[in-house]
Amino acid sequence: MHGDREEDRLGGRGMIKDESQEAIINCTEGMVVVDAGPGTGKTQTVVKRCLNLIRRDDVGKDDIVMLTFTRNAAEEMRGRLMKGISGLYFSEGADKIDDFTFKRMMRTAEGMKVQTFDSYCLGIVKSSPGQISKFFRFEKETLTHSASIVENESLNKTYFRRFLDRFLAEHASEYGDLAALAYEDPVSLYKLLERLMARGIIPLRSNGETSGIGRWFGGNDGKDLLGDTEGLRKMMEGLPLDSNDEKILKDVLSLEGYILKTKDPEMLDRAAFDSRETLLRMIHDVYYEFIRTSVADDRLTFGLAASFAFIILYEDKETRERIQCRYLIVDEFQDTNSNQLMIALMALKQPNLCVVGDWKQGIYGFRFVSIENITRFEERVRSLRDHLNEDTVRICYDIGDVKSLPLKTSYRSSQLIIDNAFHALSAKGSSKDVVSDTSNVTLINAEDSTPEDMTSFETVQCGSRLDEPEEVVRRIENYVHSGRYTIYEKDPATRKISTRPARYSDIAILCRTAKVCKNIFLECEKHGIPVFLQGDMEVMSTREGKLLLAWLRYVNDDRDTWGIGPILADMDYPLNEIQWMIAYDKETGTDHIPENVKRLRDELRKKRRRITDLIATVFKFYGLDNDNTQTIMSVISKAHRSSLMTISDVIKMIESDMDDNTTYKIDGMPDENAVIIQTMHKSKGLEYPIVIIPGVDTYAFPNTRSDTESFMFNDVIGVRSKKEVVEFNGEKMVKTSWKTYLAIKAQAKDYSEEKRLLFVAISRASQYVTMIAGDKPSCFFTHFAMRNEQKTSIPLDIALSDHVEESRTLVEKPTLPEIKPRRKNIGVHSIMHVDGGGTELDESDEAIGPKGKNYGITVHKYAELLVRGISVDQRILEEYPEIVKTGRIIEDLRREHELDAEVDCSLPINRLNVTLRGVIDLIALGKDTVEIHDWKNDVSKDNENEYRLQLSVYAHVAELIYKRKAKCFIQWLVLDETEEFDPLPMDIIEERTEKTLESYRK
Incomplete structure (x- = not known):
């Protein structure tokens, strides 16, 4: 499963709806707070509500703004809007819209702002940068329209x-x-x-x-x-007070003449x-x-951009009125701060603010957010309106009645899992902690009654904390191979229920810290469990990061022992030999460093100004090409481009990342059947049938460490x-x-965010949860052990060694490097040859068109607009006659097909550890088939066979996704011909891909 988004199980046009969803969808006016618990269909509901708004004739693209907190979420939201409009157009029911309404709604959806809060704020700043110097009374310094966020x-x-x-x-x-x-x-x-x-x-x-x-x-x-x-x-x-306090403060208090225990x-x-x-x-x-x-x-940070946006809206009436909209929708509202709430209020010309979130999933306190924005929404907006209007009217509307509309049905989890997730909110963080008041919590119910034998919550205590990684492996094997655990699935379209045995890919290991994730990952690899470490990692602290740092220091200063020393140590030279090698002989002016190391140093010095090339050369020297190396190269290259860093700057950046435990997102693709390991923070918004939560130990979870x-x-x-x-x-x-x-x-320790983090972890599961602790379990663990079935680490339904030994008799376990080679992602055009001559086709697919590459790109662009229902100016049609031909084809297909254009696709070829990527010009989804159409501007059919290969790749992807037979169509626009064919078999695609990879190695 690999972490389905919680909305995916609700399907597309055939969205499940309940009374609470309907209430939100139809409430388009006023101040609305949506309490959206996990798995309740939040995004689908918000999209449907937005569709109701843009369906109205009086609502245009400048009237609605949708804000969220990640680019992926913003892109997903716009994509769902576009698909929702297409769904209305192809609907056979009362919701069906006509051609005119379809085109108008598509224009609105494409033109309206669907952004992250950060990009929205940056847009405001860049529109009126001069206001900043005026506000701060800077005499010389001026922000410009070119300002950017680092x-x-x-x-x-x-x-x-x-x-x-x-x-x-x-x-x-x-x-x-x-x-x-x-x-x-x-x-x-x-x-x-x-x-x-x-x-x-x-x-x-x-x-x-x-x-x-x-x-x-x-x-x-x-x-x-x-x-x-x-x-x-x-x-x-x-x-x-306790004895530890006395130890810490005794010296400093004695200088003041105080004795701590007297509480003077x-x-x-x-x-x-x-x-x-x-x-x-x-x-x-x-x-x-x-x-x-x-x-x-x-130069801006995220914080400065938001502060400057607030200042501009606060100070400049003209900008405020220019950017104001009638309807504002903010997703993940529990992740906002006070400044962002004030910006939201000033961005409206009418009191139509819909905030969607779940305070129980407010887990980003370290980002200075405030869940009170949603738990005390009405109190805050009224107070902030008065504050912002103290000296002049900045918010011209009255707040009015605030409607609280919770979503009450979970389409993800069994009732057992839901109840245990909510039980986390009443856990004690320590023996002195006060039990939280949960009387105001909106409870949710499972949509279906999952059979009792298909859902469970168990606590497992090990002999010690060090035993937990192996216990995780044992529990994974038990879930997959004991035969006791069944996965319960429901088809979102037909509502039919099916069952199957548990697989590795059904399981997620959710950990409190990245360090625990890494330990579990290594233990799983040790026992041959297919596993994928997902999310952010401290990549600069990996072997790859440390080697790069050492080489950069050595290139910068060949006498730097912290440079050459680690390089030689990684080559397995003993310490005494390293000391001899780097000892500098003043008389001869030489040392004993190996010549291949010196040669590489000299080569790298020539590349000092080409940092990406330098880094690639270092990793190539070691034969390293994996997710870590790619992430390091990406991070440093991006930083270098934005600030023209020197090698000394890069060294300081890597060292700073190591000191601050800085993490970066690792982009990789898990195997089809692999256990996912990630931190609890990174699991938010995802769902898995089975969740294992290790490390629920004293001091570890809840985290009792003081702020440093x-x-x-x-x-x-x-x-x-x-x-x-x-x-x-x-x-x-x-x-x-x-x-x-x-x-x-004097302040009581607040564990509320740790409780919410546990709530998030448990609520990722749909059926099964296992919580694991060592010999010193935390209050969280005992809170659940008293409520649920508790097991010891033995006996298990299946011994760990049984499965491991069995797998070894079937296939001898290969010797693997510590980190698996990075999966290669190559464009489908890379395996295509022009005229069979072995020359790679240009990625634009337009290199051989009669009027050049840019002409063909323009044809593709306007063809996409036609698919989206957007009219093309007559002047354009006259200049590009091929667009007229695409229009005729599109209209013919639209009668019986649902269309989509410029669709990204990926075809995994696991045998070769490679994924082919491409963009489908046009998909036509029929009742029983899916058609792949590709626009070609060639003046001949010389490359027909290569195009057949290209479309066959797309067709196999479409068959996997839509579960329908695929047909391929080459649309020869210049020749005014259509060529239909069945996709080539996969073995031909694999063979061509393998030959392409071999050519890369030569």
């Missing part, structure tokens, strides 16, 4: 470090010892600024003040940065009411100058530094700030 956070942190170095070199004396703390941990200060941006708290230009906390916009004019000091002081009356009122007063004036002034000045520097460099950042901010304690500079015996030292320590200690 997405790589490692580059952003490096940029901030350099800025801070320059700033402190000039201003450190103004802030005393605090400057040293800022210099010591610049990343923490950068994250603090990002958090303030998310809250809409922005520094203003000072008027020459040398005291106070600086001038602020938002955050109650900066007063919120001090926190709730009175409330904090009351909390300190019940301050929980003066000590507590000083901790609660600490003024922090110098700290806040430093943060204000750093923040303001960072904005100035970023504006001068035309030096600078912090929350509503209660305000902005604080966790460290301070103190003087011991005439020597200054950095120590824990006792005031901040006590302020943090």
